[in-house]
Amino acid sequence: MFNRRHITAALLLGSLAFSMPAVAQSDVKLTLDWRFEGPAAGFLLAQDKGYFAEEGLNVTIDTGNGSVEAIPRVATGAYQFGFGDINSLIKFLDEDSSQPVKAIMMVYDKPVFSVIGRKSQGVTEDPKSLEGKTLGAPPPDGAFAQWAAFVEAADIDTSGITLESIGFPVREPMLASGDVDAVFGFAFSVILNLKANGVPDDDIATILFADNGLNLYGNAIMVNETFAEENPEAVTGFLRALAKGFADAVSNPEEGAAAVLARNETLDINTETERLTMANEMNIRTPYVVENGFGGIDEARLSASIETLKISMGLQGNVTAADVFDAQYLPPAEERMLP
Structure with a gap:
């Protein structure tokens, strides 16, 4: 150590x-x-x-x-x-x-573009699990900028998805508290920040854009x-x-x-x-x-x-x-x- x-x-x-x-x-x-x-x-x-x-x-x-x-x-x-x-x-x-x-x-x-969610709120590693969910989206985030292309690549129905504009400082706290179901961000940042906010490893679901059709x-x-x-x-x-x-x-x-x-x-x-x-x-x-x-x-x-x-x-x-x-x-x- x-x-x-x-x-x-x-x-x-x-x-x-x-x-x-x-x-x-x-x-x-x-x-x-x-x-x-x-x-x-x-x-x-x-x-x-x-x-x-x-x-x-x-x-x-x-x-x-x-x-x-x-x-x-x-x-x-x-x-x-x-x-x-x-x-x-x-x-x-x-x-x-x-x-x-x-x-x-x-x-x-x-790229590290991803949507990170909580399994306890119904999000899994399957992009279609985002359907019907509320997603926290910081406007300057590089991952959020690729959302439209990712929707097409992963065949996601967005009709029931709510995109909530949030700031970087509250992104992980809002997911940890359950105010949103998932957030956009860089995987290595969001995952570890979630753990620091008390979310256990086995409750974190990572959806990497690069692993789901967006090269x-x-x-x-x-x-x-x-x-x-x-x-x-x-x-x-x-x-x-x-x-x-x-x-x-x-x-x-x-x-x-x-x-x-x-x-x-x-x-x-x-x-x-x-x-x-x-x-x-x-x-x-x-x-x-x-x-x-x-x-x-x-x-x-x-x-x-x-x-x-x-x-x-x-x-x-x-x-x-x-x-x-x-x-x-x-x-x-x-x-x-x-x-």
Whole structure:
């Protein structure tokens, strides 16, 4: 079991990284999709272990408020890099293809989009069990954005379903108290937050969109194109550092969780280790990634995703896979292999 000594060690590691001999550093900012939780470990280890510094980068990492909000932050240039939902990025560019933002590294090869319910309220792993239920839906949530496509893929009758708009802070408490029957969200976040709210494991039903006909990609690293065109080596260095950080988070989730708690000691080390392990197994270290390396995409699969998003997001067909994902900044595949 981890304790405060491990967290202190992580902090010392970070201080050692920044005590390296001084070199010219470029200041850049990264906005995450959410708070500092287990799945953010890859970013934080890249910072704490000096991988960004080795590439001449001084990176500021800020939290976010949903996987959609990172996109305009990067497009406006407020942040050079962002971590957010590639499907929402596709929608964003379909509406205005002149926006200077692209995805450059895939992180969630399998998306975490899900509806999580309680078996005691009649929800099972069968999507059709949602019929007639009340679902809590945070408007900025990436999973909720795919509801229309998921309804079609899973053949769900929505006539008796009530969608209730709720905020992120009350999502799990409302499900735990029975005010809603299920909620939209990222599986590794909702499940563990429910357990923290007293819901037992055997009462939690997880419906993953990816396991029920919706073969989309998930969250990706995005870059401001103006910055990338002017600083291509910095962008490649940023991705090389991230590949190392995520490899470390896969090989040693406990170390990754300690890096998270170094930013927020109110969290529980065991919970964040479990959350990170879930993300690694479900979303990051997929069979495709094991074979082809972390960060890349299958262009045909992304093209098929765009066709699916015409259903869920009402795309006009103004973008192609090449308009959305730019692989030129990725380091060689051998530098992106996960353990």
